[in-house]
Amino acid sequence: VVVGIFVCGVLYMAIPIGIVGSAFNKVWEDRERLLLLHHMRDHISWAGYTKEDIRNMFSALDVDGDNTLTVNEFKALLPLMEIDIS
Numbered sequence: 358v359v360v361g362i363f364v365c366g367v368l369y370m371a372i373p374i375g376i377v378g379s380a381f382n383k384v385w386e387d388r389e390r391l392l393l394l395h396h397m398r399d400h401i402s403w404a405g406y407t408k409e410d411i412r413n414m415f416s417a418l419d420v421d422g423d424n425t426l427t428v429n430e431f432k433a434l435l436p437l438m439e440i441d442i443s
Contacts, residue, residue, distance in 0.1 A: 400440045401438070401440065404438065404439070404440050406438065414434055414437065414438070415434070418430045418433055418434050418437075
């Protein structure tokens with residue numbers, strides 16, 4: 358009986374540990390994008406831009422009107438913002 362309870366307890370604890378491990382793995386694989394996003398947010402905030410300023414710049418530079426910026430559109434945005442992200 359004790360062995361059965363022990364085995365059930367081990368299996369019961371293995372599921373949450375597996376879920377946490379899987380979530381950590383996904384974040385770890387995406388860490389470069391997350392760090393870049395954090396870095397960009399800091400620089401935009403330090404430059405004094407508001408959310409509305411960013412929306413206006415994005416919509417002005419979104420040439421094809423698909424509500425996303427291509428790499429070239431984004432590259433055109435950075436000099437206008439005068440933000441050094443290096």
